[in-house]
Every structure is written in structure tokens, then in C-alpha cells.
Amino acid sequence: MASDAAAEGGGAAAAAERPAPARPRRVVEVWTDGGCSPNPGPGGWAAILVSGPHRKELSGAEPHSTNNRMELTAAIAALEALKGPCRVVLHTDSEYLRNGITRWVKDWLRNGWRTASRQPVANRELWQRLLDAAARHEVAWRWVRGHAGDPMNERADRLATEARERLMAAAADRPAPSSRRR
Template sequence: MSDEAATAVEIWTDGGCKPNPGPGGWAAILRFNGHERELTGGDAATTNNRMELTAAAAALEALKRPCQVVLHTDSEYVRNGISRWVNGWVRNGWKTAAKEPVANYELWQRLLAAAKPHAVEWRWVRGHAGNPMNERADQLATAARDAAAKTRLPGST
């Protein structure tokens, strides 16, 4: 672990749906100075991208003071959105380059607000590739998704 990582809050996030769209779950694992905290949640009707965004936002919102953060995500959508696309979206009034409304803009706004007090390094990790913390986040998100699926009424969409 680098010196920077040793002084930073390390966060691993994951989110997903099955089917997509459908019941979804998200999870975040926060680690700092030998302490760990797990956060999870779900939605009976959502998308993979919404769950990925929710995981990152909820993790950052859980921090009680400004922090150095290394946030690990297996979502290229989240990583590219926050590090490459969002400034253009904001400049264009939350419109894409094609002048269409940005999908999930309210969650992007939530994520920006949650990240603002912190110095966040966004790290992409390959999903389902044996990274123990990513695998654990995936297991937690899957359990949250399964719990959300059980809250659906039979025959509902």
C-alpha cells in the first residue's frame, strides 16, 4: 500500500441488477486506519448504472469530515462520467454532446455534491477478476439485490 493510500479512506463500490433493468443492489466498503464499514441498499426497479452511482454517492456521504479518498469502482460509467464527462454536462446544462438530457442526472448531481468536500482519486478495477475487495463488494451488492427482489409483489414489473 502506498503512503497516500495509508492516509486515505479506501472505498470499494459495486452495484448491479438482474435483469437490467430490474431489481438492483449496491454496496460500499469503507476502510480507514484498521476500521471497516459496509453499506448496502437496494431497489426493486432500477438499473445497473443507477446502483453503481448510488454506491459511490452513499459511500462518500457516509464520511463525516473532508477526507483523502481512494474510491475503487468496476464501473467504467462511473469512472468516465466523474473524471471525463461531467464537466461538459454541467457546462451544457446537463445535456450530452448530442443535446440529449444526461441519463441519471440527479444521481450525478448527488455524486458531485458528495465528492465535493473530499479529495477523491477514482480508480477503476476490473470486475470479477479476483480482486478480494471488489469481489466482496459484489457479494454484498448481490445480497442487497436479492433482498430488493423479494420486496417486489408477484407479477409486478
């Protein structure tokens, strides 16, 4: 830090005058999951947030999505639900999510949101939302094997599936638009 201040020409005195960034106090463990059936198709997402004795479950669904979009949406919803800066350990069974946020995004930003093959990054708007949501927290991204017995991962999977099924049931209950013309 002192070398940064010296490089800016302010020296140690200027560094001492700058307020230290807020340090997250609370640790929150998060488990996320998302998926579609079929893919692409109707999708559901879920997140479970645990901090000490407190637990919050979030879920939602979209009529037309992909597995990857639902995985991203779950992580975004979890991070946006936190009221202040936190230390977050986010567990995901999505290698797309974990690799994207920990490795690929650096290159995408450097390449103007283009992949190594110069194609536009898929789901760019969600990646940007995820970066914004993660920026105020200290996030450790942990990959867990899906459907391998982790109780919280299994719970997140059930919540995402239930959200998708509720959406599909509600759509099936709606009357079809009339084909008669007036």
C-alpha cells in the same frame, strides 16, 4: 494562489488573511459495486469503506433500477457516509461511473446537463448528488476490472447481490393485493 489574489485586487496581504481550506486528514479506501438482474430491474448496491483498522460495509436495493444507477448510488452512499473531509481512493469496476465523474461531467456542466448529442444526461439527479458528495473530499477515482479476483471488489459485488436478493425475497413473501372488490 497569489496570482488569484492579485487578480482580485487584494494582493498578497488579502491572500494571507483568507483562511486556508480545510485539508482532509484521514485517508479512506472505498470499493463500490452495483447492478441489476435483469437490467433494468431489481438492483443492489454496496460500498466498503476502510480507514486504518476500521471497516464499514454499506448496501441497499431498489425494486426498479439500472446497473448504472446502482453504481452511482454506491459511490454516493460511500461519500455521504464520511463524517468529515477525507482523502478518498474510490475503487469501481464501472467505467460509466469513473469516466462520467472524471471526464464527461465537465462537458455536461458546460452544456447545461446535455450530452454531446444535445440529449439530456441520464441519471442527472444522481450525478448532481455525487458531485455534491465528492465536493468536500479529495477523491481519486480508480477503475478495477470486475470479477478479476480483487477481494474487495468481489466482496462489494457479493454485498450488492445479497441486498438485491433480500429485496426480491421480501417482495415474494408479501401477499398479492386482493383482486376482489368490496
